[in-house]
Amino acid sequence: MFLSSNPQLNKHGELHHLLSIEGLPAAILWQILDTAQSFVGVTQREVKKVPLLRGKAIFNLFFEPSTRTRTTFEIAAKRLSADVINLAVNVSSQSKGESVLDTVANLAAMQADMFIVRHGQSGAPYLIARHVGEDIHVINAGDGRHAHPTQGLLDVFTIRHYKKDFRSLRVAIVGDILHSRVARSQIHALTTLGVPELRVIGPKTLLPSNVDNLGVHVYHDMAKGLKDVDVVMMLRLQNERMQGSFLPSPQEFFKFYGLTADKLALAKPDAIVLHPGPMNRGVEIDSDVADGSQSVILPQVTFGIAIRMAVMSILAGN
Amino acid sequence: MKIHIKNGRLIDPASGTDAQQDVFIAAGKIVAIGAPPQGYNANRTLDASGLVVCPGLVDLAVRLREPGFEYMATLESEMDAAAAGGVTSLACPPDTDPPLDEPGLVEMLKFRAKNLNQARVYPIGALTVGLKGTHLTEMAELTDAGCVAFSHADAPLTDTQLLLRALQYAATFDFPVWLRPQDAGLARGGVAHDGQVATRLGLAAIPVCAETVALSAILLLARETGARIHLCRLSSAEGIDMVRQAKHLGLKVSCDIAIHHAHLSEMDIGYFDPNCNLTPPLRSQRDRDALRAALADGTVDALCSDHAPVDDDAKQLPFGEAETGATGVELLLPLALKWAEESRLPLAQGLARITSDPARVLGINAGRLTPGASADICIFDPERYWKVEAKALKSQGKNTPFIGFEVKGKIRCTLVEGQVVYEC
Numbered sequence: 161m162f163l164s165s166n167p168q169l170n171k172h173g174e175l176h177h178l179l180s181i182e183g184l185p186a187a188i189l190w191q192i193l194d195t196a197q198s199f200v201g202v203t204q205r206e207v208k209k210v211p212l213l214r215g216k217a218i219f220n221l222f223f224e225p226s227t228r229t230r231t232t233f234e235i236a237a238k239r240l241s242a243d244v245i246n247l248a249v250n251v252s253s254q255s256k257g258e259s260v261l262d263t264v265a266n267l268a269a270m271q272a273d274m275f276i277v278r279h280g281q282s283g284a285p286y287l288i289a290r291h292v293g294e295d296i297h298v299i300n301a302g303d304g305r306h307a308h309p310t311q312g313l314l315d316v317f318t319i320r321h322y323k324k325d326f327r328s329l330r331v332a333i334v335g336d337i338l339h340s341r342v343a344r345s346q347i348h349a350l351t352t353l354g355v356p357e358l359r360v361i362g363p364k365t366l367l368p369s370n371v372d373n374l375g376v377h378v379y380h381d382m383a384k385g386l387k388d389v390d391v392v393m394m395l396r397l398q399n400e401r402m403q404g405s406f407l408p409s410p411q412e413f414f415k416f417y418g419l420t421a422d423k424l425a426l427a428k429p430d431a432i433v434l435h436p437g438p439m440n441r442g443v444e445i446d447s448d449v450a451d452g453s454q455s456v457i458l459p460q461v462t463f464g465i466a467i468r469m470a471v472m473s474i475l476a477g478n
Numbered sequence: 479m480k481i482h483i484k485n486g487r488l489i490d491p492a493s494g495t496d497a498q499q500d501v502f503i504a505a506g507k508i509v510a511i512g513a514p515p516q517g518y519n520a521n522r523t524l525d526a527s528g529l530v531v532c533p534g535l536v537d538l539a540v541r542l543r544e545p546g547f548e549y550m551a552t553l554e555s556e557m558d559a560a561a562a563g564g565v566t567s568l569a570c571p572p573d574t575d576p577p578l579d580e581p582g583l584v585e586m587l588k589f590r591a592k593n594l595n596q597a598r599v600y601p602i603g604a605l606t607v608g609l610k611g612t613h614l615t616e617m618a619e620l621t622d623a624g625c626v627a628f629s630h631a632d633a634p635l636t637d638t639q640l641l642l643r644a645l646q647y648a649a650t651f652d653f654p655v656w657l658r659p660q661d662a663g664l665a666r667g668g669v670a671h672d673g674q675v676a677t678r679l680g681l682a683a684i685p686v687c688a689e690t691v692a693l694s695a696i697l698l699l700a701r702e703t704g705a706r707i708h709l710c711r712l713s714s715a716e717g718i719d720m721v722r723q724a725k726h727l728g729l730k731v732s733c734d735i736a737i738h739h740a741h742l743s744e745m746d747i748g749y750f751d752p753n754c755n756l757t758p759p760l761r762s763q764r765d766r767d768a769l770r771a772a773l774a775d776g777t778v779d780a781l782c783s784d785h786a787p788v789d790d791d792a793k794q795l796p797f798g799e800a801e802t803g804a805t806g807v808e809l810l811l812p813l814a815l816k817w818a819e820e821s822r823l824p825l826a827q828g829l830a831r832i833t834s835d836p837a838r839v840l841g842i843n844a845g846r847l848t849p850g851a852s853a854d855i856c857i858f859d860p861e862r863y864w865k866v867e868a869k870a871l872k873s874q875g876k877n878t879p880f881i882g883f884e885v886k887g888k889i890r891c892t893l894v895e896g897q898v899v900y901e902c
Contacts, residue, residue: 167749182678261794281796282680283750291794304798305680344680368677369685 167289174478177289177298178471180307181348189352193317195470196463202239203465212473213242216273220246222301223260223279228437229301229311232461233276236468242274264288268296274472275299282306282341297475305339310471311436312345314464316353318456319391321463322432326350332359332385332427333376334417335395335444336366336406342436343395344374351375361385362417365406382417386426394419394435397444410443420446424454432456479521479896480504482514486526486857490533491830492846501531503853506896510849524898526857529890532829533845534566534597534854536836538734538782539710540807542599544590545583546575551787551874553587556807557596559873561900563783563808564856564889566597567837567844572604573631579604579615581623588624596899598854600626600840602656605644609633614644617653626840627654627708632757634662638695645705654841657696658710659717660758664688669798671713671759675744681798684759686714693717697724700731708839709733711784713758715768722777732839733777735769736784737806737813738879742766746879752793752800753879756784773831774821780836781817783810787875805875809866811858812885819886825860853896862888 166183170176175188202210218237220230230246237244249263264275274297277285282304289298302308316326323329331350337343337360350358351374360371361379372378379385386392402410419433433445433455441447450457483501488511490496502510502518509515540560543551560568570587572578578587584601591599603625607613610633617628628648635641635657648655668684670676676683689712697720700707712718712733721733738756743763747754754760772778786803793800806813810832818828837845844854866883868876892900 259791259794260796279796281798283798284796286750287752287794287796303680304796305682307680341680344678369672369683370674370677373674373677 167286170478175474176478178309178475179285179289179298179300181309181312181345181352182307184352186352189313189316189349192313192467192470192474193320195474196317196466199466199469200463203462208239209241210239211241213237213240213476216242216476217271218242218244218274218276218472219267219272220244220276221249221264221267221278222247223249223277223284224302226278226302229278232464233301233468236465236472239465240469240472242472260284260287261291264292268292272296274475276301278302280304299471299475302341304341305344306341307345308341309345310464310468311342312349313471314460314467315346315393315434315436316349317463317467318434318460319432321459322456323390326353326355329355329391330357330359330389331355331391331393332361332389333393333395334361334382334385334419336397336401337362337371337395338366338368339398339401340395346393347374347376359385359389363407366401382423383426386423389427390431392419392424392427392431392433394433394445396436396438397440402443410440414443418442418444418446419449421448421452424449434460437461480519481893481896482520482523483526483531483855483857484523486529486531488531488847489826489829490847491826492834493848494826495847496824496826501847501855503896506853508847508849508851508853511847524857524891528859529857530825530860531855531857533833533847534856534892534894535564535810535832536567536840536845537565537785537807537810537832538569538780538836538839539736540565540568540570540783540785541573541787542570543787544574544587550789553590554594555872555874556785556787557591557594559871560597560807561892562872562889564811564858564892565807566854566856566892566894567600567840567842568597569600569602569626569840571602571629571631572609573633577604577609578602578625579607579609581616581619584620584623584625595897596894598844598894600842602627602629604628605630605655606635606640611635611637611640614647617648618651621653626842627656629656629710632658636662641695642699642703645699645703649703649705652706654706654708656708656710658758659689659692659696659712661688661692664691669755669759670747671744671761673744673762675747679747679750686716686761689714689717689758690720693720697729697731700729704730707731711736711739711758712769712778713739713761713765715765718768718772718777722772725777732779734780734782734836734839735773735778736782737809738784738804739766739769740773740781740817741813742879750797751879752795752797753804753877753881755797755800755802756804757802770817770821773817774823779839781810781814781831782836783807785873787873788877790876793877804878805871805873806878808871808873809878809880809885811856811889812887813880815860815887816885853893855893856889857891859888859890861886864888
């Protein structure tokens with residue numbers, strides 16, 4: 161039951177839920193990227209709406225607080241003409257002791273067509289996807305440390321926008337890989353799309369064991385890791401990791417792993433800098449770099465809407 | 479009641495017997511093997527043609543969930559499950575609510591279990607009051623009440639000084655101490671083996687060193703105190719190596735592994751199967767292979783079910799929030815047979831690990847078929863395949879990663895003290 165088949169795909173091998181990038185064939189990733197490309201035009205028109213999801217009910221089901229991701233999903237759904245219902249479950253039913261599956265069953269009974277799920281526990285969207293009816297689609301909007309597939313997709317979309325061909329790129333992901341669902345999704349997206357050299361850079365306390373099994377090269381020294389890379393992907397350092405047993409202080413982290421103009425100069429001159437936001441300026445990234453000419457952090461946000469529109473419309477069509 | 483078990487293939491691992499022989503029972507005891515005693519007239523004859531007749535199974539870890547967790551399972555349901563699994567003697571860990579830290583609780587459990595007339599229940603007493611790791615329990619009183627050993631179950635024991643004193647005190651009276659080696663700090667927050675699956679799935683990890691660091695402390699303190707130690711539920715190749723070495727040096731240690739760790743690995747977590755959220759975590763395939771080899775060469779003394787029925791509500795949760803444990807007492811025999819067959823071991827050796835060997839660990843007179851012994855017997859069909867299905871399990875817990883597995887070896891009849899307690 162749990163090993164037999166990829167729960168994301170229907171029996172025709174099409175995307176039914178988007179739970180993780182791992183295990184998706186490259187063709188599906190290309191389909192999402194190409195569809196998103198067609199939506200970039202829509203988001204730049206004066207009337208930013210298409211009727212693809214008219215009459216569909218999309219539930220933003222956030223068991224963990226989030227403003228940015230929830231908002232971009234909401235905008236994407238509205239641009240597709242869907243009805244969007246926002247639920248911050250962490251402050252309602254969960255505090256009354258209702259289980260995740262009960263919450264979902266109740267919402268499904270309200271004729272939901274799609275759930276956008278964020279949860280603090282890795283794998284929670286899988287649990288939900290296993291228990292919803294066949295006609296309901298689930299999109300993982302971030303689960304624990306496991307995956308944040310739409311973030312991974314918007315990152316590769318951004319990279320494609322600036323760099324065209326994945327097969328000649330050297331990419332570095334920097335920071336707290338251990339706790340990062342974004343990093344895992346980025347790694348799977350980039351390796352699936354054929355990036356030949358993918359590096360992760362961080363202190364040993366913030367790198368998971370066997371991370372090299374994911375197809376990455378491990379660096380602890382920022383200077384070596386950034387040498388000649390085409391793309392620098394910074395990760396957000398969660399406040400609770402900044403001091404304690406993972407790191408002594410945010411200052412020391414910044415000294416060794418913060419992205420400054422000096423360090424960025426080691427990368428290729430035309431290297432781009434990504435960050436999933438929200439940024440900790442002066443902890444993982446210097447303001448000069450965040451606001452500098454190589455930063456593509458704001459375009460990431462714009463493309464994020466197109467990516468989420470693409471994913472929703474593809475799921476609804478399958 | 480006189481019962482004659484005829485035409486069966488009798489396997490008694492303790493004596494090395496594996497032959498077609500009849501068993502004659504009277505007044506709860508085996509009175510003869512092979513030929514009937516003079517003047518023997520059976521009240522009942524059980525035809526065991528094509529079946530194996532072996533000692534009733536001895537399971538070193540069966541949670542009966544009473545007192546305190548009756549919503550998960552009851553004594554009745556789990557004793558039924560044990561009988562259906564061919565188990566005639568079982569040890570139950572002290573992790574009840576309240577824990578088995580007072581003689582009254584132990585006496586009540588023994589009394590209630592005895593009234594069911596099924597498997598013999600051997601309670602393991604709590605090593606510290608409330609399993610809180612601060613005060614020693616009244617071990618001598620608990621022994622009088624029926625405890626056969628003392629353990630800390632899966633509760634953290636962080637105070638090494640207290641552990642030293644507990645072992646010294648237990649050694650004074652030669653009480654065995656059962657410990658599951660896990661360093662609480664190193665395991666903190668973790669839900670899966672620190673390996674490639676946890677890395678991929680983003681699950682908080684429990685490293686192998688959580689086991690080996692605790693194990694080295696226990697082994698050093700065992701040498702220091704001379705306490706008799708049984709190590710429960712080993713999970714790693716490194717841990718096994720340490721025990722092998724300790725045994726080689728003559729330390730009084732024994733150990734067991736659970737059926738899950740003998741057959742599954744981290745890979746079986748698949749897409750977050752909460753049934754694979756187990757304590758200790760399922761480790762790598764290399765670890766599993768080392769456990770299986772150690773069970774074959776005798777480094778590991780016994781295979782147990784680590785039976786832990788959990789209600790559905792506590793399992794239908796995201797992996798990291800799901801209650802750990804799996805139901806297993808009904809799967810002990812087929813999974814032992816599967817391991818033995820895959821390891822190309824004789825049936826008798828496979829059965830030893832779930833009969834005479836765990837009986838020796840428990841220090842009880844069970845797990846053998848000899849004239850004069852209590853007639854605790856398991857009769858099973860070694861060739862019969864069956865599919866593990868939730869609704870067919872007697873246990874109230876339906877949670878097991880083996881659901882859907884096709885296993886071989888079906889219990890036909892279980893006898894405790896000459897009484898048929900299960901047959902199908």
